[in-house]
Amino acid sequence: MASFWTFVWPLIVIVAGIVVIIIPVLIGVAYLTYAERKVMSAMQRRQGPALVGPLGLLQPVADGLKLFGKEMVIPSGANPGVFLFAPFLTFVLSLVAWAVMPFGAHLVLSNINVGILYLYAISSLGVYGTIMAGWASNSRYSFLGGLRSAAQMVSYEVSMGLIMVTVLLCTGSFNLSEIVLHQQTVWFAVPLFPMFVIFFISILAETNRAPFDLPEGEAELVGGFFTEYSCMNFALFMLGEYSNMILMSAIAVVLFLGGWLPPLNFEPFAPLVNLVPGPIWFALKIAFVLFFFIWMRATFPRYRYDQLMRLGWKIFLPFTLLWVVVTASALEIFGWLPKVVP
Amino acid sequence: MIVESLVFYTFSAILLVSGVMVISARNPVHAVLALVATFFLAAGLFVLLGAEFLAMTLVIVYVGAVAVLFLFVVMMLDISFAELRQGFLRYLPVGGLVGLVLVVELLLVELHWTVEPGAVAKAAAPIPPPDQISNSHALGHILYTQYFYLFQASGLILLIAMIGAIVLSLRSRAHVRRQSIADQVGRRTEDAVAVRQVPTGGGV
Numbered sequence: 001m002a003s004f005w006t007f008v009w010p011l012i013v014i015v016a017g018i019v020v021i022i023i024p025v026l027i028g029v030a031y032l033t034y035a036e037r038k039v040m041s042a043m044q045r046r047q048g049p050a051l052v053g054p055l056g057l058l059q060p061v062a063d064g065l066k067l068f069g070k071e072m073v074i075p076s077g078a079n080p081g082v083f084l085f086a087p088f089l090t091f092v093l094s095l096v097a098w099a100v101m102p103f104g105a106h107l108v109l110s111n112i113n114v115g116i117l118y119l120y121a122i123s124s125l126g127v128y129g130t131i132m133a134g135w136a137s138n139s140r141y142s143f144l145g146g147l148r149s150a151a152q153m154v155s156y157e158v159s160m161g162l163i164m165v166t167v168l169l170c171t172g173s174f175n176l177s178e179i180v181l182h183q184q185t186v187w188f189a190v191p192l193f194p195m196f197v198i199f200f201i202s203i204l205a206e207t208n209r210a211p212f213d214l215p216e217g218e219a220e221l222v223g224g225f226f227t228e229y230s231c232m233n234f235a236l237f238m239l240g241e242y243s244n245m246i247l248m249s250a251i252a253v254v255l256f257l258g259g260w261l262p263p264l265n266f267e268p269f270a271p272l273v274n275l276v277p278g279p280i281w282f283a284l285k286i287a288f289v290l291f292f293f294i295w296m297r298a299t300f301p302r303y304r305y306d307q308l309m310r311l312g313w314k315i316f317l318p319f320t321l322l323w324v325v326v327t328a329s330a331l332e333i334f335g336w337l338p339k340v341v342p
Numbered sequence: 343m344i345v346e347s348l349v350f351y352t353f354s355a356i357l358l359v360s361g362v363m364v365i366s367a368r369n370p371v372h373a374v375l376a377l378v379a380t381f382f383l384a385a386g387l388f389v390l391l392g393a394e395f396l397a398m399t400l401v402i403v404y405v406g407a408v409a410v411l412f413l414f415v416v417m418m419l420d421i422s423f424a425e426l427r428q429g430f431l432r433y434l435p436v437g438g439l440v441g442l443v444l445v446v447e448l449l450l451v452e453l454h455w456t457v458e459p460g461a462v463a464k465a466a467a468p469i470p471p472p473d474q475i476s477n478s479h480a481l482g483h484i485l486y487t488q489y490f491y492l493f494q495a496s497g498l499i500l501l502i503a504m505i506g507a508i509v510l511s512l513r514s515r516a517h518v519r520r521q522s523i524a525d526q527v528g529r530r531t532e533d534a535v536a537v538r539q540v541p542t543g544g545g546v
Contacts, residue, residue, distance in 0.1 A: 115396050124402055131413060132375070310523075
């Protein structure tokens with residue numbers, strides 16, 4: 001019996017941990033859609049959702065219920081297996097990445113050594129959901145959307161990888177908790193500010209958000225890769241997209257904005273800011289980055305496809321490559337390279 | 343231990359099934375998707391072995407980049423499925439022979455493989471015990487010290503391959519209007535607008 005519990009008890013702990021992580025993420029997703037509509041309406045001098053519940057706070061619930069009630073349509077020319085699997089994959093991939101995210105000093109479900117590589121791997125898998133949806137729908141609009149998205153995500157991943165390399169040069173570890181702890185004196189957004197800006201623009205492209213929302217491009221592609229989706233499949237895509245936004249913001253926070261560390265962590269503010277627990281600071285910083293997502297969407301017109309590719313390959317890639325060399329040289333010359341075990 | 347072997351057999355079983363699907367699927371897109379699943383499960387097996395760095399690199403490079411481009415090409419090409427399957431019986435002996443050779447090689451290696459006593463001490467770089475060093479540190483330590491020149495040479499080979507691909511696909515066409523962002527940004531009112539006094543009925 002003892003051996004049975006040695007297996008089952010850790011399993012229960014892990015499942016509880018997963019539930020504790022996923023439920024706030026899903027609530028965050030629901031209220032991110034609400035926040036997006038409210039913030040954009042404020043920027044455009046409108047009211048935004050205001051009728052369902054006080055201040056329209058129940059609007060996400062109403063939207064969810066509405067989507068549940070819709071009819072599920074599978075186009076006759078579609079490839080049903082791949083068609084149904086694509087939204088599922090998008091949604092699952094946007095959630096599994098949270099397993100390695102450090103929410104506090106020791107608050108992490110799985111503290112693996114290669115945390116940042118894991119996040120990079122999961123975000124590079126995200127393209128499959130889109131491209132499979134585009135292909136399986138057997139529709140020209142969806143297919144064009146899927147192809148665009150594949151090219152776009154692969155392009156911007158390259159510069160994202162190089163940006164992660166600069167951060168890794170400064171920390172000497174793939175472990176996310178250690179990356180955060182290396183930022184105790186100064187957040188990496190300060191010394192690596194150009195990288196932070198490029199990283200932010202790259203995650204906009206990676207999550208297919210405005211001004212890089214070409215895979216959807218409703219002006220020319222109707223609805224892009226999810227033109228043919230309805231009901232819960234569509235809802236899964238939406239949930240996946242918004243939860244990817246939160247995830248990418250969390251990665252930006254961990255890499256550049258000091259993760260769970262409080263801001264102004266010096267005298268005389270230190271006792272005050274340390275009253276607030278780390279996970280709250282983490283959430284607040286994520287919300288800060290997400291606000292920029294919404295702000296960008298309300299401000300900028302959509303890029304043209306060739307401009308998007310030019311920006312990714314001809315500007316970001318050479319610049320980040322140069323900055324990797326500059327950072328490495330600076331670390332070497334001033335002797336700031338992190339000490340490694342052997 | 344039980345859990346580990348359970349996971350191992352599950353992963354390997356699905357890996358073998360998807361490996362067979364890669365060569366048996368009627369639809370080439372399904373075959374590529376099965377290939378992706380195969381890569382992914384192989385990464386899972388690497389994690390079980392404790393080779394976490396290799397596992398993540400496998401997913402990033404093969405699944406995240408190579409297979410996406412592969413899928414891209416397969417979707418874009420107009421492939422006739424029936425034509426593809428016609429040569430199956432004709433090529434079966436050759437394919438079977440290659441497979442047989444590989445199996446025989448694997449068996450020979452497996453049956454006659456012995457590690458020389460003291461080989462670990464003679465290895466190019468001393469390997470610290472795995473609990474003292476993470477395997478990304480260990481790999482970096484070996485690649486950037488003992489095998490530095492070989493590592494750089496492999497990078498150069500890849501660079502040359504890339505340049506070759508660019509040279510092959512680069513062509514200059516006449517009558518193509520390209521956007522020059524520097525020109526557009528550098529444009530001033532004086533370049534674009536001219537104020538003229540136009541006499542009535544005279545035109546410009």
